[in-house]
Amino acid sequence: MSLATLDPHHKFVSPKALLVGFFKSVVSWLVFVVEAQSRSEEYARLNAKTDEELEAMGLTRETIVQHVFADRMWL
Numbered sequence: 001m002s003l004a005t006l007d008p009h010h011k012f013v014s015p016k017a018l019l020v021g022f023f024k025s026v027v028s029w030l031v032f033v034v035e036a037q038s039r040s041e042e043y044a045r046l047n048a049k050t051d052e053e054l055e056a057m058g059l060t061r062e063t064i065v066q067h068v069f070a071d072r073m074w075l
Helices: 015-047 051-056 061-068
Strands: none
Touching: 015 061, 051 061
């Protein structure tokens, strides 16, 4: 014997809402990928500089990652 209960607090999610949520997730993922690519390129650009060029910018090789990700890591 099985017993089925209804949850009065369960909300129905429309197919349109599911589709919108799916596309929002896809867009969020694409933004993440583009930002990661941009940061990777900036890291490569800075890493290609000489130590003297980095020093003129107030950076060292050890602080490049912190500089590139400062807005994300709150460093």
